[in-house]
Amino acid sequence: MRLYDTATRALKELPPPPGPVRMYFCGPTVYQHIHIGNARPFVLSMWLKRWLERTGYDVTLVENITDVNDKIYAAAPGDSARLAQDASGWYVEDTSLLALGRPDREPKATESIAEIVAMIEELIASEHAYESGGDVYFRVASFPAYGKLSGRHGDDEATRNPSEEAEEGELKEDPRDFALWKGHKEGEDTWWESPWGRGRPGWHIECSAMAEAHLGPVFEIHGGGIDLVFPHHENEIAQSRALGHDFAQLWMHNGMLRLSGEKMSKSLGNIVSLREAVERWGRETLLVYFLGGHWRKPLDYSDEVLRQAAAQAESFRNVFRQASEPGGDWNVLAAALDDDFNTPEALAVMHGWRDHELLPRALEVFGLESLVEEPEVPAEIEKLALAREDARARGDFSAADGLRDDIEAEGWEVRDEAGGYRLVRQR
Ligand SMILES: [Zn+2]
Numbered sequence: 522m523r524l525y526d527t528a529t530r531a532l533k534e535l536p537p538p539p540g541p542v543r544m545y546f547c548g549p550t551v552y553q554h555i556h557i558g559n560a561r562p563f564v565l566s567m568w569l570k571r572w573l574e575r576t577g578y579d580v581t582l583v584e585n586i587t588d589v590n591d592k593i594y595a596a597a598p599g600d601s602a603r604l605a606q607d608a609s610g611w612y613v614e615d616t617s618l619l620a621l622g623r624p625d626r627e628p629k630a631t632e633s634i635a636e637i638v639a640m641i642e643e644l645i646a647s648e649h650a651y652e653s654g655g656d657v658y659f660r661v662a663s664f665p666a667y668g669k670l671s672g673r674h675g676d677d678e679a680t681r682n683p684s685e686e687a688e689e690g691e692l693k694e695d696p697r698d699f700a701l702w703k704g705h706k707e708g709e710d711t712w713w714e715s716p717w718g719r720g721r722p723g724w725h726i727e728c729s730a731m732a733e734a735h736l737g738p739v740f741e742i743h744g745g746g747i748d749l750v751f752p753h754h755e756n757e758i759a760q761s762r763a764l765g766h767d768f769a770q771l772w773m774h775n776g777m778l779r780l781s782g783e784k785m786s787k788s789l790g791n792i793v794s795l796r797e798a799v800e801r802w803g804r805e806t807l808l809v810y811f812l813g814g815h816w817r818k819p820l821d822y823s824d825e826v827l828r829q830a831a832a833q834a835e836s837f838r839n840v841f842r843q844a845s846e847p848g849g850d851w852n853v854l855a856a857a858l859d860d861d862f863n864t865p866e867a868l869a870v871m872h873g874w875r876d877h878e879l880l881p882r883a884l885e886v887f888g889l890e891s892l893v894e895e896p897e898v899p900a901e902i903e904k905l906a907l908a909r910e911d912a913r914a915r916g917d918f919s920a921a922d923g924l925r926d927d928i929e930a931e932g933w934e935v936r937d938e939a940g941g942y943r944l945v946r947q948r
Contacts, residue, residue, distance in 0.1 A: 522576070522859045524742070525817060527750060527772040528670050532861060535741065535771075538577035544570070545732040545769070547745035547753070548627065550587040550724075551608035552596040555615055556792035557807075557822060558778035558785040562745055564808070565775050565816050565862075567621040571886055572858055583735045584624040585728060586612065588631050589711050589721050602711045605631070611796075618799045619808065621888045626735050630727040634713050637722045637730040640760070641701045641715075649763040653692040655704025655718045659725075661697040664759045670772065671751035699756055701726045725756035732757070733766060743769030747817075748784075750774055776819040785822065793822065806831040808889055812868045817861075831947065836872065837884065837892040838945075845877035854883055896946045902933050906944055909935065 526533040535542060546566040549559050563584070570582045588605035597604035609629065617623070630637075641657055644650035649663045661667050700723040705712045712719050722730075732740065738761070745754065754772065761768040777784045780791045798807055810830035814820035849870075857866035867883070874880045881893045898906075909924035928935050934945045 522573070523861060524771060524773055525861050527774050533771050535578075539579040540573075540741070541579040541581065542573055542742060543736040543740035544580065544582045544742040544744065545728070545736055545740060546582070546584045546624070546743075547728060547749055548584045548586050549612055550590050550592055551605055551612055552590075552593045552601075553608060554611050554794040554796055556785055557795050557798045558746075558792070560616065560619070560795045561775050561778060561811065561816075561820070563616050564619065564621065564811050565773075566624065566744055567619075568864070568887055569862060570624075571621070571888075572862070575886060576855070576859075581626075581736065582624040583626045583628065583732065585731045586627055586629045587724060587727060588629045590724060594709050594711075598708060599710050601709070602631075605711075615795045615799075618796065619804050619888065620891075621808075628731045628735060630722065630731070631711070633727065633731050633734060634722065636734045637726055638702075638713075638715055640730045640733075640764070641722075641726060643764055644701065644760065647764065649760075650701055651694065652717050653694075655720060656692050656700055657702035657717055658693055658698040659701055659756065659759060659763075660694065661699070661759065662695055664763045666762065667697070667759050668755065670758055671755050673751055673755070699723065699725060699752065701760070725753055726760055728753070729757045729760040729768075732768070733761065738766035738768065740769060742771050742773060744773040744775070747774040747776055773816075775816045776814070779819050779821050781823070782821070784819075802827050802831065803834075805834045805889060805892060808887055809834045809837075809868070812864045812887060815861075815863060815865055833868075833872070834889075834892060835945070835947065837880070837889070838895070840875055840880060841877065841893050842895075843875070846875035847878070849874040849876050849879045851879065851882075858886075898933070898944045899931075902928060902931055902944060905931075906935050906942060910942065 522535040523532045524535065525531070544566065546562050549555050566582055566584060570580050573580045586609050588609055593601045593605050613627070641650060644659065645652065645657065648660070650657055650659050702715060702717055702722055703720050704717070705719040705721070709721070712721050732743070743754070758768060779785060780793065783789060783791055785792055806827060807830070810827055813830060854867055854870045857863045857870060871880060871883050874883070881890055884890050884892055905924050905928050909921045909928070912920040912924060925935055929947070932947050934947050936943045936945055
């Protein structure tokens with residue numbers, strides 16, 4: 522099994538099964554329902570976990586929830602703790618709609634403060650960090666390998682930590698330095714006491730501390746969106762390796778989702794929530810859609826692409842409406858997945874299979890085993906179909922056509938067959 526590693530810019534072999542494979546993926550900052558782009562690392566990590574487990578690996582997947590942050594304070598001034606708690610619940614509910622299972626552990630930053638403070642204390646003791654005006658900053662000059670992951674080394678504008686959080690430039694020794702702890706500010710309703718006074722952790726240290734708390738000082742895979750390479754992951758590496766911890770051995774970064782050719786992001790306002798997408802297209806279509814894009818590449822989100830995915834899901838259902846045709850080689854599928862987890866190729870392989878034993882086993886890896894079963898027809902759709910039969914029997918074809926349209930508007934297609942009709946779900 523090999524995967525592309527951002528750090529070495531090459532494919533890297535995983536240790537042979539059973540591993541272990543310990544994985545940490547950066548989860549969302551919670552202040553509203555997550556968008557479909559945020560769902561991509563979740564889907565990727567769950568599929569990778571499922572595949573590795575089925576190939577004999579001992580996998581532990583940790584995915585954090587960032588529940589203290591400037592964005593959360595800004596979204597609910599004075600009441601951010603409650604918003605963060607509600608939005609953490611929405612995140613779990615929304616991603617559970619995909620029915621892929623859950624990561625083994627989902628730590629929250631607010632429940633990991635002791636580990637975070639301990640790590641900051643170690644960094645100060647070893648002179649990799651310093652206290653300044655109630656904040657604590659990482660001293661980038663003390664870590665010569667800084668910039669290796671992202672290829673950003675120089676002291677230029679791009680290296681000045683365009684963090685997702687505002688920082689007090691005048692408190693830093695060096696513009697590249699980044700906050701590990703931030704002193705409490707007026708109006709912030711979430712804070713903890715610390716050796717540096719009242720405050721709360723910076724975003725980057727949360728992930729170093731939570732990853733190490735749950736997986737140890739060295740683990741196999743760290744993942745997240747490609748937009749996290751710099752500064753977030755660069756800073757995680759600096760914090761952990763400055764303390765002599767080997768940290769992640771392989772860095773996986775998934776491509777962004779694009780809406781009308783632009784990166785989907787909350788700040789651009791061009792977002793579709795995961796919940797809306799599941800309600801509109803159904804989980805099976807969404808999962809087939811994600812399968813169709815290589816995890817490292819950008820993926821366009823549009824009605825047209827989703828309609829194609831719906832048609833692909835339907836073509837799998839059609840296989841199970843016909844007789845099984847034994848044949849197909851599991852090893853071909855395994856080779857595609859073991860070579861940088863190439864799901865578009867795996868999808869193409871599965872489309873070539875008509876074997877009612879083999880295909881469900883493959884679909885199950887991706888949470889798509891439900892495509893085997895004919896979905897249950899809701900009573901109201903059945904009623905419309907029967908009314909259409911009556912209209913046809915009376916020779917009232919315009920009424921029959923109208924009823925067909927009503928059925929289609931509900932996402933079902935009525936197919937006339939010898940001796941009656943059949944209802945087929947379209948999405
Ligand atoms: Zn993170």
